[in-house]
Amino acid sequence: QVVDKGNHRHFMLKEIYEQPIVVAQTLRSYLQRMDERVTLPIPEGDLSAVKRVTIVACGTSFYAGMVARYWFEQFARVPVDLDVASEFRYRAPVMEPGGLALFISQSGETADTLAALRHARAEGQTIAVVCNVPTSSMAREADLLLSTHAGPEIGVASTKAFTCQLAVLAAFAANLARAKGRLSREDERAIVEHLAEAPASLNAALALDEAIEQVATQVAPARDVLYLGRGTDYPLALEGALKLKEISYIHAEGYAAGEMKHGPIALIDDAVPVIVIAPSGPLFEKTVSNMQEVRARGGRVILISDEDGIAEAGAGCAATIALPRVHPLIAPIVYAVPIQLLAYHVAVQKGTDVDQPRNLAKSVTVE
Numbered sequence: 434q435v436v437d438k439g440n441h442r443h444f445m446l447k448e449i450y451e452q453p454i455v456v457a458q459t460l461r462s463y464l465q466r467m468d469e470r471v472t473l474p475i476p477e478g479d480l481s482a483v484k485r486v487t488i489v490a491c492g493t494s495f496y497a498g499m500v501a502r503y504w505f506e507q508f509a510r511v512p513v514d515l516d517v518a519s520e521f522r523y524r525a526p527v528m529e530p531g532g533l534a535l536f537i538s539q540s541g542e543t544a545d546t547l548a549a550l551r552h553a554r555a556e557g558q559t560i561a562v563v564c565n566v567p568t569s570s571m572a573r574e575a576d577l578l579l580s581t582h583a584g585p586e587i588g589v590a591s592t593k594a595f596t597c598q599l600a601v602l603a604a605f606a607a608n609l610a611r612a613k614g615r616l617s618r619e620d621e622r623a624i625v626e627h628l629a630e631a632p633a634s635l636n637a638a639l640a641l642d643e644a645i646e647q648v649a650t651q652v653a654p655a656r657d658v659l660y661l662g663r664g665t666d667y668p669l670a671l672e673g674a675l676k677l678k679e680i681s682y683i684h685a686e687g688y689a690a691g692e693m694k695h696g697p698i699a700l701i702d703d704a705v706p707v708i709v710i711a712p713s714g715p716l717f718e719k720t721v722s723n724m725q726e727v728r729a730r731g732g733r734v735i736l737i738s739d740e741d742g743i744a745e746a747g748a749g750c751a752a753t754i755a756l757p758r759v760h761p762l763i764a765p766i767v768y769a770v771p772i773q774l775l776a777y778h779v780a781v782q783k784g785t786d787v788d789q790p791r792n793l794a795k796s797v798t799v800e
């Protein structure tokens with residue numbers, strides 16, 4: 434299959450822009466809205482016995498798994514163990530019978546993740562795989578294949594595969610919750626409704642492209658950048674920092690907003706942009722108070738929130754990015770767009786090779 438950039442300057446930008454369509458396409462296989470049920474292509478009985486979920490992945494796929502941990506625990510009340518694939522096997526992980534091991538991979542070929550999958554199989558786990566390439570090794574070795582329908586991803590830095598992974602993982606968490614008898618019809622209907630809103634919200638986020646390009650001019654000269662978030666926005670902070678590192682070569686760190694006072698706050702001065710990811714929701718006030726700690730020390734804050742959040746806490750920030758207000762469930766999907774676009778524009782302003790960053794490979798097939 435030949436893929437071209439269309440009217441876009443880079444594959445990465447094209448793939449960022451494809452997200453409303455490919456997330457909708459992916460959700461179509463997992464949401465059945467007719468009778469307000471979330472469906473998955475497996476019998477419910479298979480999931481009701483799951484006692485524990487072990488999530489393993491690398492890179493951006495790992496951060497999707499980290500978001501999913503919140504959903505599995507919150508909706509299904511099933512304990513979740515999470516690790517990067519390169520560490521997983523070496524700590525003698527405890528996997529009891531009846532466990533589900535979930536591997537997330539765009540390519541389905543990442544050597545560390547594949548080795549971890551085989552280890553979990555040898556430990557008697559049921560193997561679920563969230564993957565974008567149905568013919569890949571991981572897809573073939575899965576007991577339960579949960580495909581993302583992002584289409585071929587060419588840019589080395591993953592974008593559309595990530596949001597599609599999140600869409601599948603949210604639907605899967607809801608399905609597990611239902612199988613465990615933890616999801617009321619009403620909650621189920623709400624989850625389906627919120628997920629179904631994701632494509633439109635992604636479009637609204639893409640409409641901020643030019644504003645984000647402007648904000649990027651404040652980040653491009655920096656040597657170090659911090660990203661802060663709480664709850665499911667914490668993995669997003671990690672993913673934002675990873676995107677920036679990968680394609681702009683700026684040193685960036687993602688931190689749990691509340692943990693910042695235990696170290697990184699020592700880095701704060703007006704040369705370090707601090708990107709705060711804080712959608713309206715139950716954790717907003719707490720994150721904002723961490724943001725004020727940064728501001729009180731002369732930090733240059735870029736706040737990514739929604740109109741309500743910016744109205745409440747935007748004063749005094751060096752820049753703000755105001756997304757439409759979305760339900761906290763889909764916030765990690767929608768907030769992926771501004772962090773991707775920010776990294777993209779910083780890289781373009783710095784003149785790096787966006788689609789083929791130095792030293793990186795699209796798929797890492799060595800351990």
Ligand code: G6P
Nearest residue numbers: 492493494538539540543591794
């Ligand atoms: C490489 C890519 C990343 C990707 C990671 C995991 O490092 O550059 O973009 O997130 O591998 O790849 P996977 O195909 O397993 O998701």
